[in-house]
Amino acid sequence: xxxxxxxxxxxxxxxxxxxxxxxxxxxxxxxxxxxxxxxxxxxxxxxxxxxxxxxxxxxxxxxxxxxxxxxxxxxxxxxxxxxxxxxxxxxxxxxxxxxxxxxxxxxxxxxxxxxxxxxxxxxxxxxxxxxxxxxxxxxxxxxxxxxxxxxxxxxxxxxxxxxxxxxxxxxxxxxxxxxxxxxxxxxxxxxxxxxxxxxxxxxxxxxxxxxxxxxxxxxxxxxxxxxxxxxxxxxxxxxxxxxxxxxxxxxxx
Amino acid sequence: xxxxxxxxxxxxxxxxxxxxxxxxxxxxxxxxxxxxxxxxxxxxxxxxxxxxxxxxxxxxxxxxxxxxxxxxxxxxxxxxxxxxxxxxxxxxxxxxxxxxxxxxxxxxxxxxxxxxxxxxxxxxxxxxxxxxxxxxxxxxxxxxxxxxxxxxxxxxxxxxxxxxxxxxxxxxxxxxxxxxxxxxxxxxxxxxxxxxxxxxxxxxxxxxxxxxxxxxxxxxxxxxxxxxxxxxxxxxxxxxxxxxxxxxxxxxxxxxxxxxxxxxxxxxxxxxxxxxxxxxxxxxxxxxxxxxxxxxxxxxxxxxxxxxxxxxxxxxxxxxxxxxxxxxxxxxxxxxxxxxxxxxxxxxxxxxxxxxxxxxxxxxxxxxxxxxxxxxxxxxxxxxxxxxxxxxxxxxxxxxxxxxxxxxxxxx
Numbered sequence: 265x266x267x268x269x270x271x272x273x274x275x276x277x278x279x280x281x282x283x284x285x286x287x288x289x290x291x292x293x294x295x296x297x298x299x300x301x302x303x304x305x306x307x308x309x310x311x312x313x314x315x316x317x318x319x320x321x322x323x324x325x326x327x328x329x330x331x332x333x334x335x336x337x338x339x340x341x342x343x344x345x346x347x348x349x350x351x352x353x354x355x356x357x358x359x360x361x362x363x364x365x366x367x368x369x370x371x372x373x374x375x376x377x378x379x380x381x382x383x384x385x386x387x388x389x390x391x392x393x394x395x396x397x398x399x400x401x402x403x404x405x406x407x408x409x410x411x412x413x414x415x416x417x418x419x420x421x422x423x424x425x426x427x428x429x430x431x432x433x434x435x436x437x438x439x440x441x442x443x444x445x446x447x448x449x450x451x452x453x454x455x456x457x458x459x460x461x462x463x464x465x466x467x468x469x470x471x472x473x474x475x476x477x478x479x480x481x482x483x484x485x486x487x488x489x490x491x492x493x494x495x496x497x498x499x500x501x502x503x504x505x506x507x508x509x510x511x512x513x514x515x516x517x
Numbered sequence: 518x519x520x521x522x523x524x525x526x527x528x529x530x531x532x533x534x535x536x537x538x539x540x541x542x543x544x545x546x547x548x549x550x551x552x553x554x555x556x557x558x559x560x561x562x563x564x565x566x567x568x569x570x571x572x573x574x575x576x577x578x579x580x581x582x583x584x585x586x587x588x589x590x591x592x593x594x595x596x597x598x599x600x601x602x603x604x605x606x607x608x609x610x611x612x613x614x615x616x617x618x619x620x621x622x623x624x625x626x627x628x629x630x631x632x633x634x635x636x637x638x639x640x641x642x643x644x645x646x647x648x649x650x651x652x653x654x655x656x657x658x659x660x661x662x663x664x665x666x667x668x669x670x671x672x673x674x675x676x677x678x679x680x681x682x683x684x685x686x687x688x689x690x691x692x693x694x695x696x697x698x699x700x701x702x703x704x705x706x707x708x709x710x711x712x713x714x715x716x717x718x719x720x721x722x723x724x725x726x727x728x729x730x731x732x733x734x735x736x737x738x739x740x741x742x743x744x745x746x747x748x749x750x751x752x753x754x755x756x757x758x759x760x761x762x763x764x765x766x767x768x769x770x771x772x773x774x775x776x777x778x779x780x781x782x783x784x785x786x787x788x789x790x791x792x793x794x795x796x797x798x799x800x801x802x803x804x805x806x807x808x809x810x811x812x813x814x815x816x817x818x819x820x821x822x823x824x825x826x827x828x829x830x831x832x833x834x835x836x837x838x839x840x841x842x843x844x845x846x847x848x849x850x851x852x853x854x855x856x857x858x859x860x861x862x863x864x865x866x867x868x869x870x871x872x873x874x875x876x877x878x879x880x881x882x883x884x885x886x887x888x889x890x891x892x893x894x895x896x897x898x899x900x901x902x903x904x905x906x907x908x909x910x911x912x913x914x915x916x917x918x919x920x921x922x923x924x925x926x927x928x929x
Contacts, residue, residue: 418683419676419677419683420677422675422676422677423675423676423677426675430875430876461876462876463875463876464876465878483534483538483539485539485540485542485546485548486534486539486540488547488548488553489530489534489539489540489541489546489547489548489553489558490530490531490534491552491553491554494552495548495551496551496552496876496878496881497876497877497878497881498724498876498877499548499549499551499724499877499897500724507677507678507679508677510679511677
């Protein structure tokens with residue numbers, strides 16, 4: 265699988281799922297989508313599909329095609345989709361022509377806000393609430409990206425093959441976020457919330473520590489030795505997770 | 518029982534972190550110690566089977582420097598031989614007669630060995646062995662066991678590790694332990710291109726139970742490799758001289774072409790060795806492989822004294838006997854507390870795991886409670902027994918193990 269296609273999967277399945285929490289935690293975006301009732305589907309030729317559904321003030325992301333979306337946006341290639349994420353291309357609408365104005369205005373507002381929270385150089389790294397949401401969304405992106413890379417990228421697939429079966433829980437103390445990945449004979453799933461029976465745990469002492477580690481400002485080995493990150497259980501799961509995590513920036517700078 | 522604190526260790530680590538990557542790197546890194554707060558990071562003094570950390574805490578040491586310490590720290594015979602040689606010469610401009618004496622002793626003691634070559638670390642000789650296999654056969658591929666560890670050079674690391682590239686593994690094939698059919702399959706897939714097969718005498722990865730060779734496995738492997746002209750390399754770095762003075766293969770009844778030794782060879786002094794058969798001596802001579810300190814005479818004198826002493830006292834038997842005492846006691850204590858302690862590997866270097874929790878969290882908790890009471894042991898790696906571990910040390914350890922189980926039960 266080529267780099268562009270992997271990046272397209274990452275954009276649709278790892279980055280876009282953050283819209284769910286963006287509208288949950290960011291008040292202006294919660295207000296923006298409060299009355300939306302529509303589903304936007306993204307389809308890449310010979311590549312991934314995904315949809316985001318807005319209803320009753322809630323956003324739901326799905327990493328698949330949708331049976332009956334309000335708007336269907338088509339991309340001729342993975343590169344086409346990636347260029348749109350870089351703000352350098354526009355999609356081809358196949359359905360929902362009357363909503364094109366909405367896409368250009370309101371929906372673009374939402375995606376711009378997501379970019380703002382995922383790129384600290386555009387945001388307010390000294391603002392506590394910014395750091396909080398930046399950390400939540402970055403952590404989620406990273407772990408959803410592990411699933412994509414572990415299933416699709418040749419080197420990450422080899423790494424994932426060494427990961428013992430079971431659930432690996434990653435959480436930020438004391439109040440979250442908390443996510444978990446489940447590895448099972450080459451299959452990987454990721455979900456928000458704690459695992460029922462984790463085989464391994466990685467817990468960040470607080471949001472600041474999580475942020476510093478996720479943005480590469482802190483040495484992970486030192487963080488463990490200092491007690492800023494607590495590891496438990498099947499540590500080979502954590503070691504291999506970190507190897508895949510370190511490959512994410514190759515695709516999502 | 519006193520619960521140890523590590524304030525000075527932690528303070529020293531903070532200093533280390535400023536000037537050393539990771540603070541403490543490699544296999545001494547605190548990372549696999551769970552929780553890190555239960556473990557000392559720096560030791561100040563060693564003696565016999567014990568070390569004292571920088572906070573003054575005393576530990577019965579079951580990691581034995583991760584293997585090198587086999588006769589006990591500061592063993593008088595080894596230390597005297599080392600000091601005597603240091604008074605004469607260590608690093609020099611020409612080789613030391615001690616090198617010849619040591620090689621002669623090893624060739625005499627190890628049935629497979631017709632020659633010996635010396636370096637510093639295990640990876641020096643596992644690399645050298647692979648180079649000899651390629652030089653001797655003119656082939657490319659090296660077959661190793663999945664999960665087997667042969668050092669940190671790129672060709673022996675798993676895919677995706679930092680500092681390695683995918684091409685490093687182009688000619689490496691990994692097969693499951695004890696799977697003779699997999700060996701046959703890989704060799705068939707690469708006709709006339711497999712140079713060598715490398716494995717430890719039994720499978721001792723970390724974090725999982727260790728596995729002994731299946732009945733007849735090594736004999737079939739030996740015969741098959743010989744038939745196919747593939748060099749048979751045993752990495753005896755961890756087990757060497759703990760199981761058998763003639764090389765661990767003697768215990769399991771087979772003869773490899775090359776054996777890599779390190780760890781216990783000199784009771785802590787830095788030296789490793791590769792020994793091999795006459796048929797590979799010419800290829801070994803042609804491979805250029807050397808290092809700045811590979812001719813240091815002090816460690817050679819220490820190795821000679823250590824091997825002589827281990828042979829004189831039948832070290833492997835003492836290690837096995839003391840290991841069995843320790844393990845029998847531990848299993849009994851765990852049972853009394855309602856836990857099942859699984860023991861695998863050789864008694865002289867056992868891997869233990871509490872099976873009541875597959876995640877290892879319970880086992881990590883128990884090992885941590887043992888350590889903070891004075892029995893230094895890790896949860897992820899096999900332990901090591903030395904000939905210096907006395908019955909009193911073992912009794913003390915069992916008392917600690919008992920108290921640690923009580924603490925674990927209370928916490929749960």
